[in-house]
Amino acid sequence: MSDTTSARILDFITARFPQAEITETEDIFSLGYINSLFAMELVMFVENTFGIRIPNDQLRLDDFRTVKAMTELVNRLRPAAAVPTA
Amino acid sequence: MTDQLTAPAAAPAALPAPPAPDRASARAFTDAHLVPAAEEMDRRGAVPEDLLTLIGEAGLWAPFLPPALGGSGTSMVTLGEIHEEIGRGCSSTRSLLTVHTMVCWALHRWGTPEQLRRWAPGLAAGRLLGAFCLSEPGAGSDTAALATTAAPADGGGWLLNGTKTWITGGQRADLYLVFAQGPSGTIALLVPRRARGVRVTPIEGMLGTRAAMLAEITFSDVRLDSRAxxxxxxxxxxxxxxxxLDLGRYSVAAGSVGIIQACLDACAAHTARRTVGGSPLRDLPLIQAKLTDMVTDVRAARLLLAEAGRLKDAGDAATIMATWIAKYFASTAAARHASEAVQIHGALGCAPGSPVARCYRDAKVMEIIEGSNEIQRMTIAAEAHRRWTP
Structure with missing residues (x-):
């Protein structure tokens, strides 16, 4: 589980908010966790961990709303040969 | 409308790239050009043009930019070391580097290829200087209270209105990075100083960083195209x-380490020279205690800074909190030790032209800028509750 893209994103979020119980499809914005500081950390984590650069025009709210959406964003931006399991 | 964002005059023929700066070269530069001139610059309230040129020739304006953009590709750890050395000699000069670094970093991180082509080479070489425009007469750290507005203009682009104040380097900068309320939140705009509707009013006589050429910048119906x-x-x-702001805090933390080192250098020299009752000041236990704390704190602050820089180089998101902590620790230590440095020097420390008096005034500013230390404490404490509350 921890080898998958979604699990690594989920691990990052829950490490920052140990009290939170978040599922892959839960809207993290609705839980009140997101501010600009965490948003920056989240983008840095995703870019650094998965070796991608998210273009300005793809930094959309809906792509960061859930772990599932972030996983799909990563898989879209990662070179085709490197796309792993979800 | 678009003529306000047309490229600056054609750049001069490319000069040979300077060697990549590092701590050693920054230290030599500081000792040769800043230490001897800092008091005069503080008195005059400006860093002279010939020194700004020398900074460019030494490759110090934005060495972290990649060579393709005119930089030297130095690491963030090295950048911190450079800013520490510059800050040891002159906090005003380091402040100019700080805001320029912030603009260059933002451009590098977020700029479009067109924006990079247009602005990066000039900024990297120091032919263009950048300034960071966030604070307003009614808003500092509270970005929700920003009154400057960027409204979509008829025909496309933006219409900028508002006043920014306490803008480091504002008197001299060529390109302003302006934060304003856009249609759906705070947005950042690149605004050339020569855009119509930009007015620059110098601010003089500040407590510290007096040579950092602060200004109030007023934007009155400044029309910018969408590329801004x-x-x-x-x-x-x-x-x-x-x-x-993260890069700004990193640079301020580095400059604060430099202030502590400058205080330590001055106090070690003074207490070895000065006698009381026939003995050097350095033999007094209370003096030894003060110097011990300076030595310990400068090393601790330098390590915190290096850790923040290492995390930046690794692209690790933990750098943001590490930078908050480094800036908080280094700036409070700088203010404390600058005060002790004046105490150790006695009346000499209060005299006109006293380097430790300048450090004392400059250090106070470090506790306020790029997020006051009260804001930093709130952020660091929130992190503690997130991580360690059961």
Whole structure:
């Protein structure tokens, strides 16, 4: 589980908010966790961990709303040969 | 409308790239050019043009930019070391580097290829100087209270109105990175100083960093085309500000380490020279205690800074909190030790032209800028509750 893209994103979020119980499809914005500081950390984590650069025009709210959406964003931006399991 | 964002005059023929700067070269530069001139610059309230040129020739304006953009590709750890050395000699000069670094970093991180082509080479070489425009007469750290507005203009682009104040380097900068309220949140705009409707009013006689050429900048119906927008809009726009301030805090932390080192250097020399009752001051236990604390804190602050820099180089998100902590620790230590340095020097420390008096005034500023230390404590404490509350 921890080898998958979604699990690594989920691990990052829950490490920052140990009290939170978040599922892959839960809207993290609705839980009140997101501010600009965490948003920056989240983008840095995703870019650094998965070796991608998210273009300005793809930094959309809906792509960061859930772990599932972030996983799909990563898989879209990662070179085709490197796309792993979800 | 678009003529306000047309490229600056054609750049001069490319000069040979200077060697990549590092701590050693920055130290030599500081000892040769800043230490001897800092008092005069402080008195005159400006860093002279010939020194600004020398900084460019030494490759110190934005060495972290990649060579393709005119930089030297130095690591963030090295950048911190450079800013520490510059800050040891002159906090005003380091402040100019800080805001220039913030603009360059934001451009590098968020700029479009066109924006990079247009601005990066001039900024990297120091032919263009950047300034960071966030604070307003009625808003400092509280970005929600920003009154400057960027409204969509008829025919496209933006119409900028508002006043920014306490803008470091504002008197001299060629390009302003302006944060304003856009249609759906705070946005960042690249605004050339020569755009119509930009008015620059110098601010003089500040407590510290007196030579940092502060200004109030007023934007009155400044029309900008759509290419002025830097970075994303919408929910991610706040990240431009967060990331830019992170670099500012990193540089201020480095400069604060430099202030502590300058105080330590001055106090070690003074207490070895000065006698009381026939013995050197350095033999007094209370003096030894003060110097011990300076030595310990400068090393601790330097390590915190290096850790923040290492995390930046690794692209690790933990750098943001590490930088908050480094800036908080280094700036409070700088203020404390600068005060002790004046105490150790006695009346000499209060005299006109006293280097430790300048450090004392400059150090106070470090506790306020790029997020006051009260804001830092709130942020660091919130992190503690997130991580360690059961």
């Amino acid at each position: 927008l830097l970075g994303p809009s919408g929910f991610a726009s706040g990240m431009v500000l967060t990331g830019t």
